[in-house]
Amino acid sequence: MALIFDSEIPDPDCPDQYEILMAALARGLLEQAGASLVKVWHVGHGYIRDFQSCDVDERESFPGEDADSALSNTLQRIPALVSTRASSPLEALRDFLAPNPLVTEDQQGRVCGHQAPPPRRSEAVTALWEAALRRCLREAPADRRADAGWVHRSPEQTAALVRTLEHPEHVEILMALTVTGIDTLEDLLTRGDSDLGTVALTDAVWGLSCEPPRWERVESLVALLRHLLPYAADAQRAQILGLRSWVEWLRGSGSTASVFADAVREQYPDLWRSTAAPPVARSVLACISTLGVCPWAQVKESSYSWWSGSR
Numbered sequence: 001m002a003l004i005f006d007s008e009i010p011d012p013d014c015p016d017q018y019e020i021l022m023a024a025l026a027r028g029l030l031e032q033a034g035a036s037l038v039k040v041w042h043v044g045h046g047y048i049r050d051f052q053s054c055d056v057d058e059r060e061s062f063p064g065e066d067a068d069s070a071l072s073n074t075l076q077r078i079p080a081l082v083s084t085r086a087s088s089p090l091e092a093l094r095d096f097l098a099p100n101p102l103v104t105e106d107q108q109g110r111v112c113g114h115q116a117p118p119p120r121r122s123e124a125v126t127a128l129w130e131a132a133l134r135r136c137l138r139e140a141p142a143d144r145r146a147d148a149g150w151v152h153r154s155p156e157q158t159a160a161l162v163r164t165l166e167h168p169e170h171v172e173i174l175m176a177l178t179v180t181g182i183d184t185l186e187d188l189l190t191r192g193d194s195d196l197g198t199v200a201l202t203d204a205v206w207g208l209s210c211e212p213p214r215w216e217r218v219e220s221l222v223a224l225l226r227h228l229l230p231y232a233a234d235a236q237r238a239q240i241l242g243l244r245s246w247v248e249w250l251r252g253s254g255s256t257a258s259v260f261a262d263a264v265r266e267q268y269p270d271l272w273r274s275t276a277a278p279p280v281a282r283s284v285l286a287c288i289s290t291l292g293v294c295p296w297a298q299v300k301e302s303s304y305s306w307w308s309g310s311r
Helices: 019-033 067-077 079-083 089-097 105-112 122-138 149-153 155-164 168-180 182-190 195-205 215-231 235-251 254-267 280-291 304-309
Strands: 002-006 040-044 047-050
Touching (some): 002 019, 105 215, 122 155, 122 182, 168 235, 168 280, 182 195, 215 235, 215 304, 235 280
16 A cells, blocks of 8 residues: 655646556566555645546546545444554654653662763673673563663663763664674774775665564663663763664664754754754665665565564
């Protein structure tokens, strides 16, 4: 199934502007994934219509139904869909930024009170984040894949994790560590001074590697980012939002990734314009512009939806 999102109301006077695109999409799905495009909806300016209306006159199908009313009617008819409905990009950002009920001012004060410098060597940064990622998986309850509630009981470790985000090179290490695992990352860092090592690290971070990402570790990072956010400020907070944007791009949701990246651009304009240490969110938008959908999301066996659906 496919949805065409348009900024204008669907217009019967230009109904063929997406025909070539839909034909190409149908061919690509069939050739690359063995999947047929069986249904297409056209959404624009608050309306939704069947793109290939056959049961009514073509002109009568425009502009379609009110999209909000159609969604409400569908959820009333099939209540089970309420719990499975995906959040919109803005809802995802709002939920991520919502106050964390596990955080108190006292806890924030204790985290801020740890003034020890964060680890600077890549090996120490790797060990710190690897322990955190594994703990999230180890302590996850049966109904969740990862849980980072322990962050609020470990002020010293929390402070160190947040402080590492002040350095772009550490953020890149975290990204590679998340999707590859510590053994692969150590091998990449060993080769890091060579051109091949640099390319391999970049490929691992931006979905160009032939190896699929370790999605369970990505889930662990998502949990960590949510619980670390209340203890972050300025560049740290911008990088957390940027990492969340990166995760959404890996999952194949460029629209949600863009919303998180735009939040960084709006909230931290000076950091966004930095040439010395640009935020990772800026790189995510550049990848969306250059690559479009994350390459991992384009292949069924390496995609997040495939992995998630098999769990």
